[in-house]
């Protein structure tokens with residue numbers, strides 16, 4: 001999602017405006033808290049509405065692990081500190097499990113913003129991607145934002161930082177200098193003074209400028225301006241999504257060199273496993289995501305935690321168990337598995353299932369599975385279905401080619417409820 005907001009922190013009566021700081025936190029999964037703070041935030045006393053932070057008080061906003069900060073225009077933000085070096089689960093550290101050169105090429109980042117890396121890449125405002133753009137302009141921001149949206153493209157000047165560790169902080173906007181306050185000059189209007197672009201990072205404002213206009217003494221001055229794109233880095237190219245015991249972990253072992261635990265009981269996998277599919281020219285990261293059950297969006301079976309991982313994959317491979325419900329055995333038919341999975345994804349986050357997808361019809365080796373597969377093909381339209389026996393690695397080469405095409409964008413079929421005939 002792309003959104004743009006005003007982000008200027010104005011000094012208030014007698015005090016300097018607080019800085020706006022982004023802090024990396026594994027408990028946050030998207031930029032929603034950022035939106036919330038921006039909406040709820042107040043400026044220093046006398047500051048225009050819609051500002052973030054209060055006078056003299058820094059505003060710390062939590063962002064997810066894997067947030068990449070690009071600068072489009074303005075002052076280069078600076079890294080503050082790593083408040084806590086506590087070790088994260090490897091899953092929470094993008095790239096830590098994956099030695100993927102293609103990813104590092106896409107996301108060249110630096111940890112020291114004093115030597116920013118200049119880039120000339122263009123970032124498209126693609127509403128399907130998880131981008132957040134923060135436009136911090138003192139006056140004409142919303143107009144700018146609309147313009148930018150119309151233009152559709154922005155030049156990224158620098159890759160500023162990639163926040164991968166808990167507690168890492170970056171100042172993205174410096175607070176403006178404080179005015180002297182209404183107390184000193186009660187006759188002057190309380191109306192805030194909005195000034196042209198200017199940075200107040202390096203000490204007090206120009207006294208001449210201040211004395212030129214009494215109202216700035218009262219209202220304080222705007223903080224620094226910068227225009228940023230925040231991007232949430234994907235954790236995997238492909239997510240294996242399915243009900244418990246569908247064979248996701250077995251499949252990950254078959255398509256990569258990963259060796260995840262496999263069990264004949266549900267919820268064998270409780271934390272996602274990552275593996276790499278290696279081709280001559282490209283490496284694709286696959287995440288084996290813990291099984292989802294009906295009601296996952298209401299947190300049944302740790303649903304929330306599992307569903308969140310899906311947000312950060314580009315392509316979905318729905319793994320269904322063809323043997324489920326066969327021969328009077330308990331279980332859900334594959335087409336119903338697909339329907340339930342989509343419902344859970346969409347309840348968790350609207351549009352979550354709207355990404356390139358395919359279906360893996362697993363356990364084709366089981367008695368009666370062929371017939372179920374044929375029925376599945378009749379009942380599910382619009383996405384390729386790959387019959388696979390993950391245990392014997394049958395059908396795996398074809399599946400790998402299909403996944404590669406989706407990741408490369410050569411195909412982009414999506415599974416939706418209207419393409420599944422359940423009754």
Ligand SMILES: Nc1nc2c(ncn2[C@@H]2O[C@H](COP(=O)(O)OP(=O)(O)OP(=O)(O)O)[C@@H](O)[C@H]2O)c(=O)[nH]1
Pocket residue numbers: 242243244245246247248249250251261262263264265266267268269270289290291292362363364365366388389390391392
């Ligand atoms: N017959 C048959 N059994 C399979 C196949 N793939 C997996 N299984 C079996 O299905 C069971 C579950 O496999 P897992 O890979 O652990 O399933 P999962 O989807 O990762 O399960 P959770 O982690 O609980 O969500 C195991 O007993 C596997 O041996 C297959 O292609 N054919």
Ligand SMILES: [Mg+2]
Pocket residue numbers: 248249250261262268269288290
């Ligand atoms: Mg598993």
